[in-house]
Every structure is written in C-alpha cells, then in structure tokens.
Amino acid sequence: MAILETQQLTYVYSEGTPFQKTAVDNVNLKIDEGEMVGVMGHTGSGKSTLIQHFNGLLRPTSGKILLDGEDIWADKKKIRDVRFKVGLVFQYPEYQIFEETVYKDIAFGPKNMGLDEAEIKRRILETANDLGLKEELLQRSPFELSGGQKRRVAIAGVMAMNPRVLILDEPTAGLDPAGRDKILGHIKKYHERTKNTILIVSHSMEDIAGFADKILVMNKSKLFCYDETEKVFARAEELSAIGLDVPQITKVFMKLKAQGLDFGKDVYTMEYAKNLLLKKLSERGGA
Amino acid sequence: MLKDITIGQYFPGSSLIHRLDPRFKIIILFIYILMLFAGDSFICLGVGAVFTVFAILLSRIPMKMFLKSLKPLLPVLLLTALMNLFFVTSGDVIFKWKFIKITSEAVSISIFMFVRITLLIMGSSLLTYTTSPITLTDAIERLLSPLKKLKMPVHELAMMMSIALRFIPTLFEETEKIMSAQKARGAEIDSGSLTARAKNMVSILVPLFISSFRRADELATAMECRCYRGGEGRTRLRQLKSAPRDYIALTITLMFYICNLIVGKL
Amino acid sequence: MENIIEIKNLHFSYPAEEDDTPVEVLKGIDLEIRKGEFVAVLGHNGSGKSTLAKHINGILLPTSGTVTVGGISTADEEKIFDLRCRAGMVFQNPDNQIVSSVVEEDVAFALENLGVPYEEMRRRVDDALKDVNMYEYRHHSPAQLSGGQKQRIAIAGIIAMKPECIILDEPTAMLDPQGRKEVMSVIRRMNREHGITIVLITHYMDEAAQCDRVVVMDKGNVILDNTPREVFSHVEQVKAIGLDVPQVTELAWELKKAGYDMPQDIITEDECAEAVKRLFERE
Numbered sequence: 001m002a003i004l005e006t007q008q009l010t011y012v013y014s015e016g017t018p019f020q021k022t023a024v025d026n027v028n029l030k031i032d033e034g035e036m037v038g039v040m041g042h043t044g045s046g047k048s049t050l051i052q053h054f055n056g057l058l059r060p061t062s063g064k065i066l067l068d069g070e071d072i073w074a075d076k077k078k079i080r081d082v083r084f085k086v087g088l089v090f091q092y093p094e095y096q097i098f099e100e101t102v103y104k105d106i107a108f109g110p111k112n113m114g115l116d117e118a119e120i121k122r123r124i125l126e127t128a129n130d131l132g133l134k135e136e137l138l139q140r141s142p143f144e145l146s147g148g149q150k151r152r153v154a155i156a157g158v159m160a161m162n163p164r165v166l167i168l169d170e171p172t173a174g175l176d177p178a179g180r181d182k183i184l185g186h187i188k189k190y191h192e193r194t195k196n197t198i199l200i201v202s203h204s205m206e207d208i209a210g211f212a213d214k215i216l217v218m219n220k221s222k223l224f225c226y227d228e229t230e231k232v233f234a235r236a237e238e239l240s241a242i243g244l245d246v247p248q249i250t251k252v253f254m255k256l257k258a259q260g261l262d263f264g265k266d267v268y269t270m271e272y273a274k275n276l277l278l279k280k281l282s283e284r285g286g287a
Numbered sequence: 288m289l290k291d292i293t294i295g296q297y298f299p300g301s302s303l304i305h306r307l308d309p310r311f312k313i314i315i316l317f318i319y320i321l322m323l324f325a326g327d328s329f330i331c332l333g334v335g336a337v338f339t340v341f342a343i344l345l346s347r348i349p350m351k352m353f354l355k356s357l358k359p360l361l362p363v364l365l366l367t368a369l370m371n372l373f374f375v376t377s378g379d380v381i382f383k384w385k386f387i388k389i390t391s392e393a394v395s396i397s398i399f400m401f402v403r404i405t406l407l408i409m410g411s412s413l414l415t416y417t418t419s420p421i422t423l424t425d426a427i428e429r430l431l432s433p434l435k436k437l438k439m440p441v442h443e444l445a446m447m448m449s450i451a452l453r454f455i456p457t458l459f460e461e462t463e464k465i466m467s468a469q470k471a472r473g474a475e476i477d478s479g480s481l482t483a484r485a486k487n488m489v490s491i492l493v494p495l496f497i498s499s500f501r502r503a504d505e506l507a508t509a510m511e512c513r514c515y516r517g518g519e520g521r522t523r524l525r526q527l528k529s530a531p532r533d534y535i536a537l538t539i540t541l542m543f544y545i546c547n548l549i550v551g552k553l
Numbered sequence: 554m555e556n557i558i559e560i561k562n563l564h565f566s567y568p569a570e571e572d573d574t575p576v577e578v579l580k581g582i583d584l585e586i587r588k589g590e591f592v593a594v595l596g597h598n599g600s601g602k603s604t605l606a607k608h609i610n611g612i613l614l615p616t617s618g619t620v621t622v623g624g625i626s627t628a629d630e631e632k633i634f635d636l637r638c639r640a641g642m643v644f645q646n647p648d649n650q651i652v653s654s655v656v657e658e659d660v661a662f663a664l665e666n667l668g669v670p671y672e673e674m675r676r677r678v679d680d681a682l683k684d685v686n687m688y689e690y691r692h693h694s695p696a697q698l699s700g701g702q703k704q705r706i707a708i709a710g711i712i713a714m715k716p717e718c719i720i721l722d723e724p725t726a727m728l729d730p731q732g733r734k735e736v737m738s739v740i741r742r743m744n745r746e747h748g749i750t751i752v753l754i755t756h757y758m759d760e761a762a763q764c765d766r767v768v769v770m771d772k773g774n775v776i777l778d779n780t781p782r783e784v785f786s787h788v789e790q791v792k793a794i795g796l797d798v799p800q801v802t803e804l805a806w807e808l809k810k811a812g813y814d815m816p817q818d819i820i821t822e823d824e825c826a827e828a829v830k831r832l833f834e835r836e
Contacts, residue, residue: 042729042730043699043731043732080475083470083472087471090464095461095498096465098490108469108490112473158471176756177796177797178597179795244730248801252825256826256829259830274808278808450652506649506650508644509644510652510662512612512637513662513714514634522664522669523665524661525658
C-alpha cells in the first residue's frame with residue numbers, strides 16, 4: 001500500500017514573472033509504507049522543492065499529493081495535521097534549535113501536536129535513545145553541545161512527533177566521516193524500531209548505497225527514476241552522465257568491464273565488492 | 288518570496304539620471320527640497336512640478352512607479368490635507384455644517400500642501416530608484432568625509448550600512464528557512480491565538496539572533512584576515528568621478544531654484 | 554626547497570572559563586611546509602586542525618612555541634598585515650566571509666584596506682576574478698551566486714593580495730559535488746600555475762588524495778605526515794581515528810588481508826582496476 005503518492009505533481013516558481021521556472025515537472029510516484037528511500041539529484045534538480053510538497057510546505061501549481069490515499073490539500077485547514085504525519089528535517093537543522101534545554105526543544109513539535117506530558121516524555125526518551133543522546137544531556141542547554149550532538153537534538157525534535165513518513169534533507173552535510181556514519185546508524189535504528197517510511201536526501205551515493213531499499217533520482221525538474229537500489233545503480237553510466245557521482249568502487253568495476261573483465265554484476269558497496277572478488281578469486285584458484 | 292524584496296527599490300538602468308554622480312544627485316535633491324519649501328505660491332510649486340516631471344522623463348522609469356511610491360504614504364498625505372482643511376480658519380467661509388467650517392484659504396492651503404509633499408516624495412524616490420543603495424552609501428560617506436576631522440565616525444557608519452545591505456538578502460533567506468523548519472514542527476506562524484503566535488515568533492527570532500551573532504563573529508575574523516583596520520589610508524575600487532553632465536545638471540537645478548525665487552517675489 | 558611555514562613545538566589552550574581547567578587543543582606540533590607544496594590536513598571534528606589553521610596567519614597566537622611564515626613570526630604585531638598578505642585564509646561558510654554586495658568590490662576589499670592605488674587595484678581584481686573564472690560575474694550581487702561560486706569569490710579576494718600561501722579551512726564542506734569540483738580545480742590551478750603554497754584542511758579523502766602531502770591530526774597531535782599513498786596505506790590506523798580511506802585503498806587492503814598479492818599504495822581507480830586485473834591474470 002502506497003503511503004505517499006504524487007499525481008502529475010507540478011510546481012512553478014514566480015509564475016507570470018520573467019523569473020518563472022518549473023521546479024517540479026509532472027512527477028508521478030508511489031512510495032510504499034516502511035521503505036527506506038534515498039533521494040538524489042544535483043542542486044537545482046528540483047529534489048528540495050519536491051520534498052517540501054510532501055508535508056504541505058509548498059502547494060502544487062497543479063497535480064496532487066496523496067497521503068494514505070487522501071489528497072492532502074482536500075481541506076486546507078488540515079494541512080497542519082499533514083505536517084505531523086510527514087516530518088521534515090531541513091539541511092543544517094541545528095540552526096532551528098531555540099529552547100533553553102534539550103528536552104524542551106525536542107518537546108516543541110509533540111507539544112504543538114497537543115500531546116499530554118506523559119506521552120511527550122515517553123517519546124522524548126525513546127527518540128533520545130534512538131539517537132544516542134544520554135538522559136543527563138536532556139536538561140542541558142542545547143547551545144553547549146557539540147555540532148554533531150546539536151544535529152541529533154534537532155533530528156530528535158522531528159522524530160519525536162513520530163511521523164509516519166520522515167524526510168531528512170542531507171542529514172550528514174558538513175560532518176566528518178565518523179559523525180556521518182553515526183547519524184546514519186541512528187536513523188537506521190529509528191527505522192528498525194518504528195518501521196516508519198524514511199526518505200533521505202544525499203549527494204553521496206556511497207552513503208545511499210549503504211542504507212536505501214529504493215532510490216529516487218531527480219534531474220532537470222523531472223523524475224529521472226524511482227526504483228530498487230540495485231536497478232538504479234545498474235544505470236551507473238547514465239547517472240554519471242547527468243552529473244551524479246557514482247561510488248568509486250562502482251567506477252572501478254565499470255573500468256574492469258571496459259577492459260574485458262566482466263563480473264556480470266553491478267557493484268556499489270565495498271562489502272559486496274570484497275565478497276564478490278574473493279569468491280571469484282577462490283573459484284579461479286580452485287580450478 | 289521574502290528575498291525578492293529590495294531595499295530602497297533600485298531600478299537598474301543607464302539613463303542620464305542613472306549615470307549622474309551620486310554625490311551630485313544628493314546635492315541636487317537637497318536644492319530641490321529647498322526649492323519646494325522656498326515659495327508659497329502655486330506658481331512656485333508649478334516650477335517645482337515642471338522640474339520633477341522633466342527629471343522623471345529623463346530617468347525613463349515609468350510614471351506609475353512614482354505613483355506607487357506614494358501609496359504607502361497616502362494616509363499621511365491625506366491627513367495633512369484634512370488637518371489644513373479643517374483647522375485653517377482665515378479667508379471666506381465656503382462651507383459650513385455644525386461646527387465644521389471650511390474656508391477658501393483652507394482649500395487652497397490643503398491642495399498646496401498635498402502637492403508639495405507629493406513632489407517631495409517623488410523627487411526622493413527618483414534618487415533611490417536611479418541609485419543603488421551601495422552607491423548611495425558610498426556617496427554619503429564621501430559627502431560627509433569633511434566631518435571626519437570633527438571625529439565623526441563617518442567611515443564606520445558607512446561600513447556598517449554597507450554590511451547591512453550585504454546581509455539583508457542573506458537574513459531574509461535564513462528567516463524563510465527557519466520559518467519553514469518550525470512550521471514543519473507544527474508552529475503556527477500566521478494563525479492561532481495571540482500567545483501561541485508570540486511563542487512561535489520566539490522560535491524564529493532566537494535561532495535568527497544566534498545565527499546572526501555567529502555570522503558577525505565569522506565575518507569579523509574574515510575581515511581581519513583581509514587586513515581591515517578602519518578607514519585610515521583606505522583606497523577604493525569604486526571611483527566616483529564627476530563629469531561635465533553633473534555640473535550641467537547642477538546648473539540647471541540652480542537655475543530652476545533662482546527662477547523659483549524670482550517667481551515667488553512677483 | 555626552502556620552507557615557507559615553520560611551526561615549532563606549538564602548544565595552544567583556549568583560555569579557561571571560570572572553574573574549568575584550560576583545554577589543550579594543540580599539544581606540541583612541529584610542522585614545516587615547503588614553498589609550492591600542496592598539503593592536506595586531515596582530522597575529525599575536534600582534532601585541532603582548524604585551530605592549527607588559525608595559527609598560520611596570526612588569528613590565534615600560540616600559548617607556547619612559534620609559528621613563522623616566510624620568516625615573519627605570527628607574534629610580531631608590527632608585521633601582522635604583512636603576514637596576512639603572505640598567508641591568506643579562506644573559511645568554510647562562503648556567506649560569512651563576503652563583505653560587499655558587489656562581487657568585484659568584495660574581491661577588492663583587502664586591496665582597499667592596504668591602500669593599493671586604483672590602477673593597480675583594478676588590474677589585480679580583474680586578474681583574480683579571471684583566475685577563478687568569475688570575471689563575467691563581477692557586477693553581480695553575491696546573493697545571486699551558488700555556494701561554489703561564492704567560495705570562488707572568497708578565494709579571488711585572497712588571490713588579489715598576491716599571497717605566497719593560502720590556508721583553506723574546509724572550503725568545500727558546505728558545497729554540493731559540483732561546487733566542490735569547481736573549488737578544487739581552482740585551488741589546484743593556483744598551486745600548479747602560480748606556485749602558491751596550499752594548506753587544505755578537509756575531511757574529504759578524495760580531496761586529500763589529490764595533494765602532494767597529507768598531514769593527519771588526532772587529539773592535537775600530528776600522527777601521520779607523508780604522501781597520500783603512504784598515509785592511506787595505514788588503513789586501520791586512519792579508520793581508528795574516525796576517518797576514511799578511499800574505497801579503492803580499502804579494497805586493496807581487504808584483498809591483501811585475505812592473502813592475495815595486492816599493492817598497498819593504491820589511491821586511484823585506474824591503479825585499482827589494473828591491480829585487480831593483474832590478480833586475475835596471474836591466478
């Protein structure tokens with residue numbers, strides 16, 4: 001069952017002015033419940049505009065967005081409820097922190113939902129645990145924390161609303177490799193616990209290869225493809241052609257193929273590459 | 288979108304008025320204001336109006352932009368006119384109803400004031416429409432530079448002004464981003480009760496302040512790295528050069544002014 | 554080749570806040586950088602790499618030890634502007650280092666401060682803008698530019714000072730892949746064509762792999778300092794301090810660990826493909 005669906009979704013910026021630009025052009029897609037989706041596309045491809053439609057921050061110029069089969073703009077007054085069901089974490093979310101304690105800041109969203117104190121507390125403890133934020137941290141000022149911790153507090157603020165769909169726009173931007181792996185690990189943990197649908201925007205295919213069931217690629221305002229991860233990476237050359245960086249390891253196997261050493265498989269993670277090569281080598285050695 | 292708002296409403300162009308030295312434009316505006324306030328006859332205003340229309344035509348900016356500039360100030364204009372209409376008591380009474388008395392002089396003074404302020408606004412708009420804010424700041428700094436001798440922080444003020452101009456679009460963009468982020472957490476910014484809205488304003492203002500301080504700090508370091516040490520001994524890439532056209536424009540303005548003085552004496 | 558930057562036994566602690574003991578961020582750094590070198594400084598967040606960068610042009614002064622650039626000590630207050638012209642600095646957030654609302658005036662900012670005469674300033678600004686391929690944008694407002702373009706403007710503003718070396722503190726961390734490529738190609742060209750010494754602070758391994766030399770920092774110390782090939786061959790050590798090695802290096806290391814004969818100094822895709830091919834041909 002599709003939780004999120006778009007029908008001929010189109011969005012035009014500054015319509016009727018000389019700056020008019022179609023940012024999202026006739027996008028049709030269905031995202032199934034519980035999936036972990038990687039969203040790719042270079043700057044200006046329309047991916048940021050697209051994700052801001054999913055929780056009703058932007059209203060389509062034409063076309064529809066269906067959440068659980070219902071048009072989210074059917075009743076304009078209910079758009080706030082849509083935002084609780086589809087959580088959106090922006091880029092560099094630590095800049096939206098404003099409360100005096102970590103606890104209060106995470107509580108901002110759940111409070112706006114009108115939940116009672118006990119429920120809010122339960123959710124905060126749960127998400128703090130998912131994100132590896134220790135309990136004694138909750139009463140500290142968020143402004144005393146390290147950059148990576150602040151980022152996790154901000155993400156917790158949206159996760160605590162327990163949205164059925166969670167969208168994160170480049171959650172690892174600007175972090176070092178260890179910080180990046182940590183955040184992605186925490187998001188996976190949250191996904192395993194809640195089974196909520198998750199969309200992660202990322203420029204790094206190496207990261208996406210590590211977590212995504214499916215990949216959505218935007219190019220020049222249009223949906224380039226939305227498919228299972230291996231099927232998308234099988235089109236590595238096309239992705240490269242539209243200016244996306246395919247993982248280094250994939251490039252190595254593309255080169256090997258060009259030189260006549262074809263393993264018959266598309267390789268996009270280190271782990272897979274290692275096992276594949278070891279298997280082939282031992283077969284050869286044994287023969 | 289917020290970032291489409293421009294401050295001072297500059298319309299880029301290359302008309303004669305656009306190309307005038309901004310320092311001369313400021314001086315001309317100053318003389319123009321004197322001209323409007325020098326005489327109190329309609330003929331004097333007429334001279335001012337001719338000058339204004341003449342300048343606007345030269346700027347090649349559509350007249351409707353100038354009428355638009357009046358819109359936000361219309362209440363003030365009307366209030367001034369009404370005040371004069373009701374409170375000037377000299378002259379023949381031409382209308383009377385209960386305690387309200389309107390005299391012929393009141394009518395003429397109201398119209399006079401209305402036209403005078405309208406011309407004043409249009410003239411000032413012409414300056415901001417044809418001069419970019421940064422050029423304007425620069426020209427003000429140079430015109431005021433003699434005051435540096437009196438220990439007035441002219442350079443510092445101009446630097447503050449130009450940094451403010453530089454960061455206005457950045458801050459608008461940032462405000463928009465923070466607003467979206469808080470809306471995504473269910474904040475109601477344009478609906479809800481007054482207290483809820485006030486609370487939600489805090490959720491936007493606090494992050495905005497914090498990031499502005501961070502920006503200020505980083506900018507100060509970056510400026511230090513590029514050898515900034517105040518106005519002393521600074522040279523400028525932007526050269527303000529006066530051309531013959533600037534002196535001609537100034538002469539024409541002065542001629543209008545003198546003409547206005549003579550007409551006023553008649 | 555003579556040294557341009559000499560750092561001797563550099564210790565630095567941030568002044569203690571009330572009740573706290575001062576935290577030592579740099580713990581005795583010795584580093585010499587030769588003229589014309591292209592050096593990457595790697596380290597995870599909090600390893601002290603940015604603090605080190607800020608010492609090179611005297612934004613921070615050592616608690617003990619010395620830092621000199623072209624023979625000038627950063628502690629010499631008299632020569633601080635001379636020092637900052639020799640060692641220019643580019644920061645992470647392009648928005649927070651652009652001062653003017655017109656591109657060319659921002660590039661001129663340092664020259665204006667130094668009192669460079671108009672004719673020369675005009676020439677140097679135009680040259681710097683052409684060097685970073687932004688000349689046609691000279692009358693634009695920075696607000697209209699992409700992140701990569703803004704960062705190139707910031708670099709042009711430094712190049713206009715004609716520095717002998719440029720220190721870049723994570724200049725690509727906030728950029729998209731396209732912007733990163735643009736900025737890296739400008740930095741490489743400045744090094745190759747103008748002989749400017751580059752100190753690039755980064756946590757992108759692919760960027761470090763393009764340098765002549767990689768300095769790895771951890772907890773305020775330099776722990777590795779060699780060519781990228783040599784540094785990345787320490788796969789376990791690099792990973793242990795929270796950094797990555799290029800995927801190709803890691804693959805070679807994994808195969809070697811499994812008992813296959815793979816060279817350990819692989820850093821490019823071509824080298825990796827070549828080595829794998831050889832392995833299959835031999836077996």
